[in-house]
Amino acid sequence: MKLYSPAETAAKSGFSIDTLRYYEKIGLLSGIARDAAGRRVFTEADLAWLGMLRCLRDTGMPIAELRRYAELMRGGDETFRERVALLKAHDRRVEEQIAQLREQQRKIQGKIRYYEQESGVSAPRKAAAEAVS
Structure with a gap:
């Protein structure tokens, strides 16, 4: 080992x-x-x-939930249901965070498009211009 x-x-x-x-x-x-x-x-x-x-x-x-999960793990197979419930609740929070991040990403991408349109420089042209310089 x-x-x-x-x-x-x-x-x-x-x-x-x-x-x-x-x-x-x-x-x-x-x-x-x-x-x-x-x-x-x-x-x-x-x-x-x-x-x-x-x-x-x-x-x-959070650490408190990690500690609870560790306790449940040490509790053996009879704690499977509680572990599943704890992980499902955490998974739902992760899904919510991902949705919030996607919404924030859309705002960032909208701002990028705005600046590119206002400046007349698009991402592909800007990258090509930087590669030449």
Whole structure:
């Protein structure tokens, strides 16, 4: 079984070493093994779990909900329904965020079109002009 140092785990997960320590302290990471010198070592399963935490954090799940999800995970198969409910609620929030971002993107694109029309420079011509200079 491949084991990873905290530095390797931080690099692979995108979380800082301090965040890994914090996540362990608050219970998001549990059962982290230690080597003979007492240093933390992480497994592939730990990296997979961190990947899920990264996904949920990057999509805006609050720490309190992450902690609840971790508790449910430790609760075994009988918590599947609760996990599904928690993830569905989060998924709905992500959908709302995506819709808001799309609307904001449409406004940005409208402003780009306005400036291009006003200046007489379209994106393709501008890119071609920049390539020549």
